[in-house]
Amino acid sequence: MGDVEMNPTKVTIVTNAPAPGAISVGPVGPDEMAVTCPSCLATVTTRVERKASTKTHMIALAICVCFGCLCAWIPYCKNSCRNADHYCPNCDSYLGTYQN
Numbered sequence: 111m112g113d114v115e116m117n118p119t120k121v122t123i124v125t126n127a128p129a130p131g132a133i134s135v136g137p138v139g140p141d142e143m144a145v146t147c148p149s150c151l152a153t154v155t156t157r158v159e160r161k162a163s164t165k166t167h168m169i170a171l172a173i174c175v176c177f178g179c180l181c182a183w184i185p186y187c188k189n190s191c192r193n194a195d196h197y198c199p200n201c202d203s204y205l206g207t208y209q210n
């Protein structure tokens with residue numbers, strides 16, 4: 111007893127691995143794109159749902175501070191400031207997200 115060794119080795123946790131169970135077609139862009147759906151194997155043009163990201167809120171806050179709250183809606187209307195979730199229009203499978 112009492113011979114427990116302290117291990118000073120720093121453990122680095124890799125967090126950028128894909129989520130288990132998620133089907134991905136690889137990197138996706140900010141706009142609709144033609145892919146082969148891994149779920150139904152059809153060649154489809156993805157359906158894109160754009161969502162405000164944390165960055166969108168940060169930009170909105172910055173604009174609000176610098177230019178006033180009346181301009182804070184601008185990043186929510188710009189596609190380039192939002193994440194784009196791609197779905198298969200054929201089977202509704204999630205295909206990937208373009209992170210902004």
Ligand SMILES: [Zn+2]
Pocket residue numbers: 147148149150151152198199200201202203
């Ligand atoms: Zn599909």
